[in-house]
Amino acid sequence: MPTSRSCDQCYAQKKKCQREKGLDKCIRCAHLAVDCSTARYSRPPGRPARSKLLGPAAEIQVWASQDRSPASRTPGSQSTEAQSLSPLSQSASTITVSEQEPLGIGHLNSPVSHGVQARLPDILQELGQNQQQITSAPEPTDEEFYELIDIFMIGPTFTKSFRQALNYSYLKAPHILRDMFSVMIRYMTSTSKPNTTAPAHAEIAGVAELLRKLQATEIANDNDALAVLVLGQSLAALDTFIVSTGSMLILRHSLYLAKPWYPQLAQVGFLDPVTVTPIFWELLECLIKRETPIIRPRIHRPHVVDRLFGLCVSLLPILYDLCEVSHEMKVQSQPESQKLNVIEQQVLEWSPDKSSLQSMPFTDSEIMLLRAQAAIYRSASLLLIHRLKYPLSCQDGIAVSYANDIMEEKDKILLYGGPDTKLQFGCFPLFLALLEIPLRPESLWKSLTRLSYCPACAEQFFAFHKYFWQRRWDGFKGSLFDLINDGPTFMAVP
Structure with missing residues (x-):
């Protein structure tokens, strides 16, 4: 018998929870293809208990977490799940080969090869439905998909290609990615509502379990390597949002595992949305830490416009x-x-290849953002080179001019794009500019992201920014990179 209590999703977003007789899900959750649960606790009577720190300095070291699984996981479920194929992957009408069959570059030039139809069943649809239901939940629209994970794309035009790459990765290695998508969907759903003040620490146990899976994964073929790349960048993103203590360690570990298969994966065009991002992200971190990236990027298609790095893909080999x-x-x-x-x-x-903008039906707003992003990454690269040549307080005028170029592009975007425009994936150049121009980063952050809360990675940069300017005002005249090495830890954010 259906419960009369509002489900967790409707309760969190203050929506009316309506149910139909005979269905285990409310109408709204069925439409959005998300879990419909009533697992929340009611507030106990009396004075609230005192809050406890989640770890040293209120952080959680997810690599060392001892909570081995979410409360809802039953003993042995991991081994059972690893040995069985999901209902999605068992569909004979969708896939006609084993999930472990290698990609086979000679045959795989499009997502319809190997018996995979152009329209793939959706990971959100399967993970959102109750497996006991006879009728499947409706497939989420592209608009709903974008609304859920818009922080991972410059604009909605990238939705179809990103969704396709994720689906394909999951279909080829569900034993590696199923739990990852479940955790990510729950997290993004819980943090997408307005006025979210803190990340969902309830997902820490799930993330810790996935970290152990990543550490224990042995790659047998290119399908596994692809799944590990998706798993690594997803876990790194979650860590960046929640605690930002091991994001780059996670990402670099996944790149190291997948490195032998990368030349083969890089040739597959429709996988670009999941193969370009981790390489570019790690490269940004190596730029500020003066390290060598694990994988040398291979650009087989110079006209690629990436969901995160836009027209900057052709800049990768230079960086x-x-x-x-x-x-x-x-x-x-x-x-x-x-x-x-x-x-x-x-x-x-x-200079970015402007003809690339004809490859997809970009909106005017997206084109404006793509061009601005390319301009600020070019200026940021020149600024970094300048600071490799000259210490702080030497040739500062040139450094400030590069920083001003970055800030002017940001101002133009906000002026012509309207109040809702966000210069997503411009964080790295703008943060570099703030090391030359003494402006408060807290006020700038809101113009850079669609997140409704300030993630841990931003808080870390705020602390470094304060330390950096204190040292400069105290008369420090050494290298920028010495302060980066000696100051509070922060990471490169795309």
Whole structure:
């Protein structure tokens, strides 16, 4: 008999919870294809208990978490799930090959190869439905999909290609990705409502379990490698939102595991939405930490427009070379390198391929954002090169001019785009600019993201920014990168 209590989703968003006789889900949850549960606790009477810290400095080290699984997981469920195929992957009308069959680049040039139809069953549809229901939940529309995970795309035009890549990755390795998608959907659903003040720490146990899965995964073929790339970047993103203590460790571990299969995966065009992102993200971290990235990017399609990095994909090889030269200078304690001048000239000559904008039906707003993003990443690259050449308080005028170029592009976007426009995936260049122009990052952050709360990674940068300017005002005249190494920990955010 259906419960008369409002479900957790409707209760959280203050919506009326309506149910139809004979259905285990309310009408709203069935339409959105999300879990319909009533697992929340009622507030106990009396004075609230005192809050407890979640760990040192109120952080959780998810790598070391001892909570081995969510409360809802039963003993042995992990081994049972790993040995069985999901109902989605068992559909003979959708897949005609084993999930473990390698990609086979000679045959795989489109998502319809290997018996996979162009219209794939949706991961959200399966994970959102009750497996005891006879009737499947309705397939989420692209609009609903974008509304749920819009923070992972520059604009809605990228929805179909990103959704397709995620579906394919899941269909080929459900034993690796099923739990990941469940955790991500729950997290994004719980944090997408307005006025969210804190991330959902209830998902920590699920994330910790997935981290153990990532550590224990052995890659047998390119399908597993693809799934590990998706798992690694998803876990890194969750860690960035919640605690930001091991995001880059997670991402680099997944890249290391998948590295032998990357040349093969990079040739498959429709997988770009999940293969470009982790490489570019790690590369940004290596730029500020002066390290060498794990994987050298292979650009087989120079006209790619990425869901996160837009028109900047063709800049990847240049930035990789910049990481190598910077690391070489760091190890050998060289103040400057002739190679650095060559790379600087390459960045100066680089410009995004505007013809790429014809590859997809982008809106005017998306085109404006894509062009602005390319411009600020170019300026940020030149700013980094300048700071590799000169310490702080030396040639500051040139550094400030690059920073001003970045800020002016941001101002133009906010001026012409309207109050709801967000310069997503411009965080890295803008944060670099704030190390040359003493503005408060807290006020700038709201113009960069659609998140309804301030994630842990932003709080970390705020702390570093405060430390950085205190040192500069105290007369520090050394290298920017010395302060990055010695100051409060923060990570590169795309």
